[in-house]
Amino acid sequence: MLVVENLVVRYGPVAAVKGIDLAVGENEMVSLLGANGAGKSTTLLAIAGAIRPHSGRILFDGADITGMKAEKAVAAGIAMVPETRDVFADLTVRENLLLGGFIHRRRRAACEQEMESLMTMFPVLRERMHQPGGTLSGGEQQQLVIARAMMARPRLLLLDEPSLGLAPLIVNHIFELIERLRRTGIAILLVEQNATKALQAADRAYVMSLGTIAMSGTGAEVAGSSDLESIYLGRSG
Amino acid sequence: MDVGTILQFTLDVLNLGSLYALMALGLVVIYGILKLVNFAYGELVMVAGYTLYLLNGSPLPWLIMALVAVCMAVIGGITTDLVAFRPVRANSLTAMLITSFAFSTLLQNAALLFISPRARNVPLPEIFTQSVTMLGVIIPVRNLITIASAFILLGAFTLVMKRTVLGMALRAAASNFTMARMVGIPANFIITVAFAISGLFAGVVAMLWLGRIGAVVPGIGLEPLLVAFIACVIGGMRSLVGAVVGGYLLALIDVSFNYALPPDLLSFRDAFTFTMVIVILLLRPSGLIKGPDTGKRT
Ligand SMILES: Nc1ncnc2c1ncn2[C@@H]1O[C@H](COP(=O)(O)OP(=O)(O)O)[C@@H](O)[C@H]1O
Numbered sequence A: 001m002l003v004v005e006n007l008v009v010r011y012g013p014v015a016a017v018k019g020i021d022l023a024v025g026e027n028e029m030v031s032l033l034g035a036n037g038a039g040k041s042t043t044l045l046a047i048a049g050a051i052r053p054h055s056g057r058i059l060f061d062g063a064d065i066t067g068m069k070a071e072k073a074v075a076a077g078i079a080m081v082p083e084t085r086d087v088f089a090d091l092t093v094r095e096n097l098l099l100g101g102f103i104h105r106r107r108r109a110a111c112e113q114e115m116e117s118l119m120t121m122f123p124v125l126r127e128r129m130h131q132p133g134g135t136l137s138g139g140e141q142q143q144l145v146i147a148r149a150m151m152a153r154p155r156l157l158l159l160d161e162p163s164l165g166l167a168p169l170i171v172n173h174i175f176e177l178i179e180r181l182r183r184t185g186i187a188i189l190l191v192e193q194n195a196t197k198a199l200q201a202a203d204r205a206y207v208m209s210l211g212t213i214a215m216s217g218t219g220a221e222v223a224g225s226s227d228l229e230s231i232y233l234g235r236s237g
Numbered sequence B: 001m002d003v004g005t006i007l008q009f010t011l012d013v014l015n016l017g018s019l020y021a022l023m024a025l026g027l028v029v030i031y032g033i034l035k036l037v038n039f040a041y042g043e044l045v046m047v048a049g050y051t052l053y054l055l056n057g058s059p060l061p062w063l064i065m066a067l068v069a070v071c072m073a074v075i076g077g078i079t080t081d082l083v084a085f086r087p088v089r090a091n092s093l094t095a096m097l098i099t100s101f102a103f104s105t106l107l108q109n110a111a112l113l114f115i116s117p118r119a120r121n122v123p124l125p126e127i128f129t130q131s132v133t134m135l136g137v138i139i140p141v142r143n144l145i146t147i148a149s150a151f152i153l154l155g156a157f158t159l160v161m162k163r164t165v166l167g168m169a170l171r172a173a174a175s176n177f178t179m180a181r182m183v184g185i186p187a188n189f190i191i192t193v194a195f196a197i198s199g200l201f202a203g204v205v206a207m208l209w210l211g212r213i214g215a216v217v218p219g220i221g222l223e224p225l226l227v228a229f230i231a232c233v234i235g236g237m238r239s240l241v242g243a244v245v246g247g248y249l250l251a252l253i254d255v256s257f258n259y260a261l262p263p264d265l266l267s268f269r270d271a272f273t274f275t276m277v278i279v280i281l282l283l284r285p286s287g288l289i290k291g292p293d294t295g296k297r298t
């Protein structure tokens, strides 16, 4: 479903992603791991259309979406939950969710229904419905942005470090939610630094180091590899 | 102070403040999203003014002429976006600032060249020159029209911003443009809508402003731009509420000095007003009302 070929992304003269290949299949959960600064977020942002790649190709269902605008990528079926979370702080939870369904806004009834079913999955959001997004706790904000992304009814969900800065108990809860989302039939590309949890949940995993893919395989293969630690420490894999 | 004076003072503040608030909103609705002061904003007021002038003598009822003039300001706003901003938006903020200056100068010179450097009278309905007496105070009807128009427009604008998905999208784009795009809000569309709204405010301001001064000149846009800018700075550049608060506050300061200063100091009123503005900014450097805290652009 998603195929990334030889992707290079630069910030000015510096290449943050140096020619990587990766793929995500239908209804597959793939983890992208790696140390801080490895280029994981940059990869996701390029797939979501928020950053223009320098070279390489991104294919979604066989169509070339390289350099596509972010708003077009959503319409194509790719929704992004950025690492910075980015709730619209002064908009209420409900407004945040409604905007998540922006591309379906002409079918208001369907949006309301989608919101209703997401509320069942994320009950805290129902309690906070009319509160500004910025007043939510970290874990609640994370749930809000995931639910907001789901409002677009994506086929591929890009999740950037959903566990970042959250207490262990809440991290467990978030991972349960991700597992349940996956059972709704969507594909997920999950970026994590928290390797243990991400590898348990994933079908397959890639490990990035300094802008390249240093290792890949099934979740168990990568988890069992003796190289994992050294890659994390930045030595070549 | 007697009741009459209080009424007069209040109405003066509300009248001027209504104009200032509308001017400021038109500027801040664009600043919020693009983080850019549109220097061609004043020229939208000018476009509406000259449209009204050119319609002089037509058999249309005044309200229709005014409507056409306001529509021209809206079209002017959209054109500003398409011609001056969209082509250079991918470049630096400086590039946009310069094109906005250039576009402003271009429009002013077009007015100088094709119409006249001299003031041109615009048609105004009789009601703009009538007045009513209340508590012994003579109140021009146009002041009441200004206040009522502003309240209606502010109310409608608030409803749109709060209740419609488009309004929510505008607010989201102002708080985090990149994220707004990542939920599927098209950048070009939302920016054009903001420019259209800005044009709407400029057009209405033009009608009300011309109701006071009666004639249009090529430089008519300078004062609204300046006033809008100061009001936004006082109220907080990032907040729509701030723009409105700033507008009314600036009017309160202006009118207070009008009433309080002795006649021989009155010509220095603007100096006093600016001093007050500086004091406010020393106390609250980012304006009275804080807007959304992210400042990300395109
Ligand atoms: N906006 C930016 N401008 C310049 N360099 C950046 C920017 N964002 C990230 N980088 C750099 O790109 C590299 C990869 O960053 P990132 O993709 O955020 O890594 P990760 O998500 O794996 O921690 C890092 O060296 C980082 O400093």
Ligand SMILES: [Mg+2]
Pocket: A037, A040, A041, A042, A083, A161
């Ligand atoms: Mg990251």
